[in-house]
Amino acid sequence: MEHNNQADQTEEICVEANGLWKIFGKKAADILNSDLRFESKESILEKTGNVMAVRNVSFSVARGEFFVIMGLSGSGKSTLIRMLLRLIDSTSGSIRVNGEDILKYSKKRLMDFRRHTTGMVFQYFGLFPHRDVLYNVAYGLKVRGDVSKEERHARAQEAIETVGLKGWENYHPSALSGGMRQRVGIARALTINPEILLMDEPFSGLDPLIRREMQDELIELQDKVQKTIIFVTHDLHEALKLGDRIAIMRDGKVVQIGVPEDVITSPADDYVREFVQDASPAKVLTAGGIMDQPEALLYEWQGPKAAIRTLRDIKEDYAFMVSRHRNLLGLVTLNRLKTVIQNNGASLKEAFTPDPPTTNPVTILEDLFPIAAEADYPIAVVDEDGKFMGEIQISSIFENMIQSKEAIADE
Amino acid sequence: MSEFPRFLNIPLADWVDRFMDWILTNFSGVFDAIGHTLLMMLLNIERFFLWIPWWLVVIFVGILAWRVMRKWTMGVVMALLLVLIGSFGYWKLAMMTLALTTSAVVVSLAVGIPLGILMAKSDLAEVIIRPVLDAMQTMPSFVYLIPALMLFGLGKVPALFATLIYSVPPVIRLTNVGIRQVPQDTIEAARASGASPRQILFDVQMPLAVPSIMVGINQTTMMALAMVVIASMIGARGLGLEVLLAINRIEVGRGFEAGLCIVFLAIIIDRITNALATKQQKSLES
Numbered sequence: 001m002e003h004n005n006q007a008d009q010t011e012e013i014c015v016e017a018n019g020l021w022k023i024f025g026k027k028a029a030d031i032l033n034s035d036l037r038f039e040s041k042e043s044i045l046e047k048t049g050n051v052m053a054v055r056n057v058s059f060s061v062a063r064g065e066f067f068v069i070m071g072l073s074g075s076g077k078s079t080l081i082r083m084l085l086r087l088i089d090s091t092s093g094s095i096r097v098n099g100e101d102i103l104k105y106s107k108k109r110l111m112d113f114r115r116h117t118t119g120m121v122f123q124y125f126g127l128f129p130h131r132d133v134l135y136n137v138a139y140g141l142k143v144r145g146d147v148s149k150e151e152r153h154a155r156a157q158e159a160i161e162t163v164g165l166k167g168w169e170n171y172h173p174s175a176l177s178g179g180m181r182q183r184v185g186i187a188r189a190l191t192i193n194p195e196i197l198l199m200d201e202p203f204s205g206l207d208p209l210i211r212r213e214m215q216d217e218l219i220e221l222q223d224k225v226q227k228t229i230i231f232v233t234h235d236l237h238e239a240l241k242l243g244d245r246i247a248i249m250r251d252g253k254v255v256q257i258g259v260p261e262d263v264i265t266s267p268a269d270d271y272v273r274e275f276v277q278d279a280s281p282a283k284v285l286t287a288g289g290i291m292d293q294p295e296a297l298l299y300e301w302q303g304p305k306a307a308i309r310t311l312r313d314i315k316e317d318y319a320f321m322v323s324r325h326r327n328l329l330g331l332v333t334l335n336r337l338k339t340v341i342q343n344n345g346a347s348l349k350e351a352f353t354p355d356p357p358t359t360n361p362v363t364i365l366e367d368l369f370p371i372a373a374e375a376d377y378p379i380a381v382v383d384e385d386g387k388f389m390g391e392i393q394i395s396s397i398f399e400n401m402i403q404s405k406e407a408i409a410d411e
Numbered sequence: 412m413s414e415f416p417r418f419l420n421i422p423l424a425d426w427v428d429r430f431m432d433w434i435l436t437n438f439s440g441v442f443d444a445i446g447h448t449l450l451m452m453l454l455n456i457e458r459f460f461l462w463i464p465w466w467l468v469v470i471f472v473g474i475l476a477w478r479v480m481r482k483w484t485m486g487v488v489m490a491l492l493l494v495l496i497g498s499f500g501y502w503k504l505a506m507m508t509l510a511l512t513t514s515a516v517v518v519s520l521a522v523g524i525p526l527g528i529l530m531a532k533s534d535l536a537e538v539i540i541r542p543v544l545d546a547m548q549t550m551p552s553f554v555y556l557i558p559a560l561m562l563f564g565l566g567k568v569p570a571l572f573a574t575l576i577y578s579v580p581p582v583i584r585l586t587n588v589g590i591r592q593v594p595q596d597t598i599e600a601a602r603a604s605g606a607s608p609r610q611i612l613f614d615v616q617m618p619l620a621v622p623s624i625m626v627g628i629n630q631t632t633m634m635a636l637a638m639v640v641i642a643s644m645i646g647a648r649g650l651g652l653e654v655l656l657a658i659n660r661i662e663v664g665r666g667f668e669a670g671l672c673i674v675f676l677a678i679i680i681d682r683i684t685n686a687l688a689t690k691q692q693k694s695l696e697s
């Protein structure tokens with residue numbers, strides 16, 4: 001767990017929270033300075049009437065990272081994400097964004113920060129009911145005061161099109177469905193082209209179908225614009241699907257931070273284990289995570305005889321053939337090789353099947369099942385450029401699933 | 412028989428008297444200036460109402476009522492009520508009453524909306540202002556006549572001033588309520604966008620408070636009209652004075668006519684401002 005607490009050292013850190021506390025109530029400072037702060041939320045509430053919402057939270061998020069904060073209702077997620085924008089004042093701790101301590105900002109500087117650096121999307125949208133979509137989306141530019149109306153509208157228009165709401169500019173929010181309102185909220189955050197997007201359960205009010213659609217769109221958007229995203233959810237599958245890393249909160253504390261697979265395969269405590277219990281490994285493990293390196297590869301310039309020798313050496317009846325740059329060309333099998341040699345064929349090209357089943361390293365196991373059902377030989381894993389990365393034995397798909405289930409059950 | 416102990420006596424009446432004396436000796440210049448401004452405004456409004464031809468008023472009110480209530484029958488009814496006032500022979504007095512009411516409403520809004528905003532923005536201000544408003548509205552309205560008289564003497568200005576004290580609370584109250592009931596998440600979204608408190612007030616809170624403020628304006632107007640009869644005791648001319656004279660001379664018919672005219676004015680003003688308020692509410696919801 002420790003090593004995942006920090007963002008990857010080689011990457012530039014964008015947001016860094018250190019020892020953040022938030023206690024709601026009049027006695028916040030007293031509680032923080034006494035041993036009371038170690039007691040449970042309930043007992044603090046009972047003794048002092050104050051609410052311990054966020055407790056000594058530290059994390060850092062790299063530039064361009066998709067960071068998910070997950071936890072049950074009341075665990076302090078919203079409080080935490082609001083603190084990052086100083087919508088709620090922290091009781092103690094520090095928040096650095098791009099190296100600057102934002103808690104030291106003056107009112108004016110804070111307004112500038114919100115106007116230029118961050119965009120926030122709220123669970124309940126927070127749209128202006130008395131204004132149309134265009135005004136809502138352009139509002140982040142309007143408050144700057146120095147952006148002309150033409151530019152505001154042009155940029156708002158662009159964001160409206162990005163979220164697929166073209167044609168709805170002059171409708172009021174009340175005329176839109178929940179999913180469309182949320183898109184307005186997202187467009188409003190995007191219009192100012194912020195470095196950092198903060199999203200508090202943006203999809204939890206939506207029905208499952210639209211929700212999945214919006215998640216896919218967000219992933220696509222993230223690929224396109226490469227923002228740093230801090231995303232709050234109470235849905236594990238959403239967290240696993242979207243997050244580069246996930247922080248799990250419980251009673252105001254962060255109990256684990258890690259990449260999705262770590263969280264699933266080695267939960268930090270019972271709380272996380274319970275959380276991930278119903279998460280199927282098939283939805284979590286990826287092709288890239290379970291692939292192996294074959295013992296040998298064949299190269300396009302090799303002859304059939306050399307190839308057959310290689311296969312005999314590694315005692316396999318197949319091998320993948322790649323180009324000089326390791327681009328996958330096809331699958332060569334022992335039987336085909338034998339036929340080619342019998343017919344005095346001189347080129348390995350005559351012996352290969354050009355389109356073997358392949359997959360992408362980020363594909364989850366669940367999506368491998370249909371491919372595996374069709375495949376007679378292992379599945380090749382190739383990246384976006386067609387480069388060969390590894391292979392997956394059909395049997396290992398199921399082995400991996402069983403292993404990870406057992407690992408969870410054991411602990 | 413029990414005697415209340417003398418030492419527990421609080422000479423509040425004395426204190427108030429002394430306070431008023433003190434104000435009068437030290438601030439009479441200020442009150443003269445205020446009185447003069449109010450008088451100028453009132454006279455100009457009154458001159459205007461007496462200057463416009465009666466039929467223009469009737470047509471204007473008819474069309475306005477038709478537009479805001481979206482029923483031409485309402486336009487006709489409102490216009491007819493006005494004509495009736497004229498037929499009873501009270502046109503001029505009604506216009507004077509209307510001038511006093513209008514002046515009171517204008518000043519009420521000018522004072523009340525900023526105070527309402529202050530009250531909404533500061534909890535301390537709310538704690539202080541709220542009981543004052545309660546007192547202003549529950550105290551018998553005659554009581555206002557006394558300080559009004561002392562500060563401004565007899566005449567139109569004290570009448571306006573007394574009317575004002577009575578009619579300003581609703582608009583303050585409803586501005587406050589309107590701003591405070593703006594959903595927190597809407598305001599939070601504006602803050603997150605980097606809006607300044609001023610931008611939040613004008614872009615979000617005030618527009619969303621408009622329906623509530625309109626209800627306040629409606630109530631303020633009705634209160635002002637209700638105060639007209641009482642204000643006539645210290646020198647406001649108009650329908651109120653007519654009622655007062657009729658009561659003094661026990662002329663039932665005359666009192667009835669004048670009273671009816673006040674009721675007609677009240678109906679016209681209430682229906683129109685009320686329809687405006689509902690319209691605002693609807694345009695926000697749709």
Ligand SMILES: Nc1ncnc2c1ncn2[C@@H]1O[C@H](COP(=O)(O)OP(=O)(O)OP(=O)(O)O)[C@@H](O)[C@H]1O
Pocket residue numbers: 024025051052053071072073074075076077078079080234
């Ligand atoms: N303004 C406030 N005053 C007092 N207590 C608060 C306030 N805001 C939040 N809390 C309390 O702080 C705790 C954390 O609340 P928070 O809204 O951050 O939880 P959450 O994880 O976002 O929950 P959910 O998933 O339901 O949104 C809760 O116990 C809540 O009651």
Ligand SMILES: [Mg+2]
Pocket residue numbers: 077078079200201
């Ligand atoms: Mg929340």
